[in-house]
Amino acid sequence: MDSGDRLDDKRLIELKRFELLVSAIHDYAIYMLDARGHVVSWNAGAERFKGYAASEIIGEHFSRFYSPEDRAAGIPDRALKIAETEGTFQAEGWRVRKDGKRFWASVVIDPIFSTDRRLLGFAKITRDITERREAAEVLKRTERALLQAQKMETIGKLTGGVAHDFNNLLQVIAGNLQLLARDVAGIEQAERRIENALAGVRRGAKLAGQLLAFGRRQTLEPKVVNLGHMVQAMAEMLQRALGEGVLVETTVDDDLWNTFADVSQVENALLNLAINARDAMEGAGKLTVEIGNATLDADYAREHDEVDAGDYVMLAVSDTGSGMPPEVVAQAFDPFYTTKPEGKGTGLGLSMVYGFVKQSGGHVKIYSELGYGTTVKVYLPRSFGAEQAIALSDVRSVVGGTETILVAEDDEHVRATAVETLQQLGYQVLAASDAEGALAIVKSGVKIDLLFTDVVMPGLLRSPDMARQACDFLPGLAVLYTSGYTRNAIVHGGRLDPGLELLPKPYSREDLTRRIRGALDHQSERDSPEADQTSG
Template sequence: MHDDDDRNTSFPEDWCRRWTSAVEDYAVIGLSPDGTIRTWNRGGERIHGFSAEEAIGKPFDIFHTLEDREVGRAAAALDTARSTGRAESEGWRLRKDGSRFWANVVITPLTGDDRRVLGFGKIVRDMTDKRRAHEAVVESERRFRTLVNGVTDYAIFMLSPEGIVTNWNAGARRIKGYSADEIIGSHFSRFYTPDDAAAGLPQRGLSVAAKEGRFEAEGWRVRNDGKRFWAHVVIDAIRDDNGELIGFAKITRDITERMEANRALEETRKALFQAQKMEAVGKLTGGVAHDFNNVLQILRGNLELLDSRHHRDPWSRDRIYKAIDAVDRGSKLASHLLAFGRQQPLQPVAINLAAALRGMDDLLRRALGETVRVETVVGGGLWNTLVDIHQLENVILNLAINARDAMPHGGKLTMELSNAMLDDEYVATVPDLAAGQYVMLAVTDTGTGMPQDVLERAFDPFFTTKPEGEGTGLGLSMAYGFVKQSGGHIKIYSETGHGTTVKIYLPRSTQPAVEPPRRTRAPVKGGTETILVVEDDRKVQSTAIDTLTGLGYRVLKADDAQQALTVLRSGVDVDLLFSDVVMPGPIRSTDMAAQATLLLPRMKVLFTSGYTHNAIVHGGRLDPGVELLSKPYSRDQLARKIRQMLDAPGKPDADQPGGAPAVAATPLRILIVDDDENLSEAISEQIGVLGYTRKSTTSAHEALQWLSEETFDVLMTDLRMPGLGGVELAKRAVAIRPALHVLFSSGYDMTDSPAMPFRWASLRKPFTVEELRAVLEGFRQ
């Protein structure tokens, strides 16, 4: 019985004392009613750093920070424990060495049988590691929120499993236009277009993400202001540790600019491909046109000669007229091919298109018929433009006829003129078009319109949707080539059932406008003057001679440029030189004409060609002062052109006021060096025509020998020669004759050549006689 009493009384008390003394993870402290430390265990020593002797008898606020002691935090804890039976808190506490730790503290009052407080039991646990881990998590979450909220290029937000927006970042506000207060709690389907929302796209995205873990798509989305943007969207499913779906993370990016850039890039690629295709076909057509026009010229000329011989025979005359009509159609076909290939010679003048359109009123109304109403709208302050008015009239007439054919039951044709600015963004998608000021001509019909596949091929040569025999498919391609050659831009806008608009942009000109030429038809007249016909095609030559002879002229002939110069040097008086542009032989027709006008300054020069080949056309335009009659031409066209030129005022004589001598009174002495014997001889002939004294050789060493024996004013040398090159030859020559001028003749450009210690100039082959004369005379200055 005693043993039992001992177990029930003394053992538990001893057991509790031993347990509290042995615990090291907790500071178990006994406090008096006023907070004085009465008991101390190993845990108190380990956690606070004080031994029992150092702690017992001290007030327990020695463990509190200065801030806590100043506000009486320790006494407050005891009051709370007295009144509520327990006080629990967390906060910073002090160790003996003054360092801090984060403590979890529980104070429990110890009461007697009469409920009087005998003291307090205090348990302290060091929670510093847990606190730091918690703070790290909090900091991580804070940084993540800061990161997400700071992102402005992406809309990042969370959705509930049902699609309700639960949070919102700054990027979402910027992209979609909603503040967090406006959108949180709303269903995310409000960002979709009405059609997409009605089709179930929002729920489909959530379903795919829930099933597959991720959904990605692009499409139109709607901002708060109702505007649309093209979005790239990713929805990720969010699940808890048990795999349960707890929501979705949604990331949206506004890629409208990228989409527009890709679209512009694709349009530029298509435009470049189209331009390259047009360029390739244009070169092919231009090459064929010369021979084709020569054939047509032979046919037309001989048919007109036959007509003049058999004009009293109705049957023959009818057949000849039909044949001539066929030649005319072939001529138009060739003209359209050249226009498409941007190889027709243009004679642009500054005009105001309003006056040009007014002058076409009667022509358009006759071509369109009574079922098509024509309306012309002209913007105020219309700028001038530099354009070949005759070719532009052909383009307008073709567009009007196309519009008429698209309105079989009648309709309205509107022709609008206005000023336009094409900026850098617009021209970026159009190859070979400069930004700037343009005059815009829009031709709009109310016809059937064109589907997209037809629209994409509208400018292709020979492409047509008309029945066989009703169109060549060259009308729009001719317009395309002409506008491009004029430095402009042409664009078609069309939709099936809603008509078509063709817009032509022509560069603005600041030159004063000239009046459009009147549509007059002068009577055909001949004459008795002398004409030299230079043509390498014998059949074309024969036809031209017979036609001119029939008009009363005295006609001489030459098969090439060399023969022509021989004829002119014979002393015969020639009033007009009528020459083909493209001919074989070492002398070009243009050089021959330049030499011919030096021999006969009053002589007029008229070129003819079916294909100019850039001989007299540069930048798509005839060289200044050049007259051209394109093949095939009619008898009337030839007669009017020749009469027009012969009746025009002549050139002033060299010895009259305003005249200029071909060369100076004292001729230059020129030494010509070129390793090509034929070329050396040709250049020597050119210099001889100009009246200079010359001597030529194919050897650089022979030239140096001559320089040591004779005086020359100019050394004209090829740049690249075997053995001794042109530059080294020039240096040695100037060492012999310091006053010598040097003229380099080369097929290469010398604009970037280094400075040389003598006076020099360069001519790029091939050069004209006038270019040669100008450089040589420049050495006199």
């Protein structure tokens, strides 16, 4: 045997060892292609990833591993051309297994040339990185959700602080205007100007409420409710609000589940969505309101931020308007974002809907196509509780009384207005500028029937703690809270703590009178002998 034969034997041994090495690799698909892209070798990793045995795939074109859309786009041939001309081809993309399932692959294709630079074929390495891609997407969604949560927390703190001060200012203005209205009663021009000013106060209060809604800081009063019954009861009012040019169609699923939500806020949300739809249709078209049961599965929850898989009641509002492009849909829930002309909208309607739904543990999604219209779907969590009766508005005449009321309010002007209003209603009124001062008056032994206290006041003693101590000292004391913003004081998870009563600022004279009288009467009912016998 000459040296040439020994060299060939050595190369043959090395080749066999290399083939054994490649065939033993299971984490990578490593195989050879001829110059036209047909498979000429196949390792165990390739069989594991793609599902084909060597006998099934050798001689077949490698493009069968690509998706139909990639094949139609010419990507397999382009990959070989790039590898040949540039020396390598690297990419990531979807590949298809024998069973039709897809996986996300990292692909490297290198050309193989003869010594005279003639193309012999290609070496191809594929790795399944589906899990890595999914992990990266989970991380990206988590980061996005964290940024959104941080943004909402920042906006919430800002809107909470602004709402507290703004609503106090509005309360001073509203209270004094209503006091002034009594002084100028019968003077038509003065009454008209006062009513115009009060209308501005109401608009300001609505704006503050919308900001709190978007920041998920509003106080909710949720009940177990059937949205089908609620929406059907709104049908006439909804048609009046939209005008004769809009045809309203409502569909409700049979066996509709209940949900746990603030009825007034659901009504506001539906009205906002309907008015947006009317504007998109320029006052003429068809509006469809659909209420049904829906289950959002784990896959859907993974694809959407802040969504828990589970059962929901869906409220969908669809229009036949002009639709929205994707870039507008992406910003639709941002506060003050609007595509309406100057003066035609604040850009807070959808923001309010978004904040309310999120604060209620739900989900909201916009589907829109230019030229065809828009559907907004609101999902509120299913409740297994029995539907609760919706309380009717109190239409009794507003009356005062002769009881003694302690007003605890740190804002001097708000306090003065409240005191004067209550005195005009016949009540005896005491006043304190902070919680410590209010508790000192309580402990002085003077007779007090009701404590009317702001929730947020400066000082070491918190208003809720003061109220609890006052009730311990004066059993039977009625308590009515008021505030422009109550975060984490007597409201938790967006809900007023059980057994407490709150009058939000700014409030009208009628609201104050009715709530004071109601709190006093309610306390009297609890203290009556009949109530003791019933509870016993």
